Amino acid sequence: MRSNVFSESYTEARDKFMQAAGRAGAAMTSYPHEHQTGPQGEPLYLDVAHLGPRNARRLLVVGCGTHGIEGYSGSAAQTHWMSMHVKDSLPEDVGVIFFHAHNPWGFAHALRFTEENVDLNRNFVDFDMPLPANAAYQHVHHVLDQPEWNDATVESIFEALTGLRGSLGEQGFSDAFNGGQYSHGDGIFYGGIRPQWSNVVFRRAVQDHLSGAESAALVDLHTGIGPPRGHVFLCFHPAGGEAYERARRWWGERAVNREGVTHKAVANYKGLLVDAFVEMLPALRTTAVVVEFGTHPRERMQRASMAARWLWSHREAGAQLRQHIMGEIREAFYPSDPSWRDGVLAQSRQIIDSGVAGLAADVSAPMRPE
Numbered sequence: 001m002r003s004n005v006f007s008e009s010y011t012e013a014r015d016k017f018m019q020a021a022g023r024a025g026a027a028m029t030s031y032p033h034e035h036q037t038g039p040q041g042e043p044l045y046l047d048v049a050h051l052g053p054r055n056a057r058r059l060l061v062v063g064c065g066t067h068g069i070e071g072y073s074g075s076a077a078q079t080h081w082m083s084m085h086v087k088d089s090l091p092e093d094v095g096v097i098f099f100h101a102h103n104p105w106g107f108a109h110a111l112r113f114t115e116e117n118v119d120l121n122r123n124f125v126d127f128d129m130p131l132p133a134n135a136a137y138q139h140v141h142h143v144l145d146q147p148e149w150n151d152a153t154v155e156s157i158f159e160a161l162t163g164l165r166g167s168l169g170e171q172g173f174s175d176a177f178n179g180g181q182y183s184h185g186d187g188i189f190y191g192g193i194r195p196q197w198s199n200v201v202f203r204r205a206v207q208d209h210l211s212g213a214e215s216a217a218l219v220d221l222h223t224g225i226g227p228p229r230g231h232v233f234l235c236f237h238p239a240g241g242e243a244y245e246r247a248r249r250w251w252g253e254r255a256v257n258r259e260g261v262t263h264k265a266v267a268n269y270k271g272l273l274v275d276a277f278v279e280m281l282p283a284l285r286t287t288a289v290v291v292e293f294g295t296h297p298r299e300r301m302q303r304a305s306m307a308a309r310w311l312w313s314h315r316e317a318g319a320q321l322r323q324h325i326m327g328e329i330r331e332a333f334y335p336s337d338p339s340w341r342d343g344v345l346a347q348s349r350q351i352i353d354s355g356v357a358g359l360a361a362d363v364s365a366p367m368r369p370e
Contacts, residue, residue, distance in 0.1 A: 005076040005083065006341055010101070010108035011042050013075040017100050020082040021049035026098075029208065031201045036115050038108030045104060046201050048209060049078075051085065052095030057214040058359040061206075062352055063099040064221045066121050066273050068106015068113065072334045073293060074221035075100060075107075076341070077348035084349065091360035096352070097209055102273065103198045110330055112305065114196045117312050122180030122191035122269070123199050124276035131193070132270040134183070136176035139164055141187050149310045149317070149325065154303060170265040179267035186313040188305060191271050202273065206280055215362065217250075217287040217355055218277045221348065223333050224301050225262055226294030229343045231351075232260040234290040236274060243278070246287045250358025251351065255289060262298045287358075291351055293344050295335050304332035 005020075007013035021028055026049035033044040062081075064074025078098045090096065101107045105115045113119050125132060143160040146153050165173040180191045210216050226232035233255040237243040247255040258266065274288035295301065307325045311317060317325075335341070 005079045005345070007072060007075065010038055010104065013072060014045065014047065014100065016079050017047065017075055020079045024051055024082040024085045025087045026051045026082070027054060031205060033104060033197060035197065036105045042108065044108055046102065046205060047100040048205050049082070049098040049100070050095060050209060051082070052090040055212065056093050056095035057212070058094045059097055059210055059213045059216045060094070060352070060355045060359055061097045061099060061216065061218045062221065063102055063218065065101040065103050065107045066220055067222060068103045069110045069330065069333045070112065070223045071101050071107040073223050073344045077221060077344055080345045081349055081352050090356065094356060094360050096356060099205060102202055110326060111308055112333070114198055116192060116196065117185060117190055118192035118196050119180065119189045120196060120198050121273055122189055122271040123196050124273055125191060125271040127194055131182040132180065134176060134179060134181040136168060136172060137181040137183065137187065140177050141184050144188060144306055144309060146310070149307060149321065157306065158299065174263060174265040174267040180270040188309040203276070203280060206277060210281060210284070213284055215285040215359060216281060217359060218274055219351060219355055220274055220290045222290055222292045223295050225292035226260045228294050228296065229340055230260055231291055231293045231347050232258065234258065234292065236272060243287045246358065246362065247289055251289070251354050260294065262294070293347070296332055301332055304329045
């Protein structure tokens with residue numbers, strides 16, 4: 001199965017997803033990107049596959065590709081689950097909806113960000129209000145903004161970041177580096193100055209497919225944080241609240257305790273997609289979690305993110321260097337190790353199954369009248 005569901009291009013991944021959705025009997029909706037294409041001119045889409053009754057009032061949404069390149073493993077997980085799914089096997093009044101490629105430009109170009117260097121997972125803020133401040137980011141940007149990219153430069157960057165961490169503290173450093181910034185358009189984890197196409201279309205798809213539900217959950221699949229061949233949950237619901245307790249009940253204690261997280265301090269993120277999902281559906285009982293499949297040690301992942309940012313701001317980089325950097329980025333966020341890929345499929349299937357079972361068994365959720 002591994003060789004059948006993993007892909008080496010966005011188009012290949014989309015084709016496999018669409019074929020699996022068709023075999024599973026899913027109802028399909030596609031949202032074309034009107035302004036951007038892939039590297040070979042291929043069209044880009046957010047594709048939505050709805051399994052189960054269209055009027056189901058309990059819905060599990062499984063999304064992928066918020067961070068572009070991370071969609072390769074998420075797409076494989078979605079395709080694998082649908083290929084294992086037997087028609088009409090979902091619990092009564094439960095549906096599963098797959099959102100394929102929240103950020104299809106990043107997916108197709110094998111980068112984490114959108115066509116405007118925007119981290120989609122920092123873009124779901126209210127642009128009618130003053131943008132979130134991140135005053136300390138200017139120090140991070142000064143460290144990252146180097147004219148060359150080589151091992152010596154990277155070593156000096158990490159030394160400078162260590163010094164900055166010492167002055168800001170672990171939490172302050174994580175907020176500055178990872179939390180999102182809205183001041184430097186060529187910077188890392190840039191939240192943008194307007195909603196991205198992927199933001200607008202995600203919101204449209206949520207309204208189109210969940211407006212009639214009474215209970216909805218979202219699992220947003222990512223890679224890069226956590227132990228290799230393992231996974232971690234990131235739950236941003238207030239501790240002790242109903243949604244927090246549902247996540248704990250459905251997926252266990254690790255859904256809320258951040259077991260395995262490789263960040264020494266988790267940033268106070270701004271503009272998260274999972275938060276937007278909850279805010280968009282105030283009349284529904286919502287539960288939203290991020291699932292990260294761990295890949296490599298933290299420093300290697302930071303290097304890959306910084307390298308991608310460097311390439312964005314140095315379009316003149318030579319072809320050989322660009323190819324080398326892109327290879328590092330791809331291996332960091334989409335490992336080629338067969339055992340890692342097997343693990344993604346096994347773990348994601350269990351996570352999706354647990355979400356379905358949780359929705360079906362949630363005794364406090366609204367039930368259809370007899």
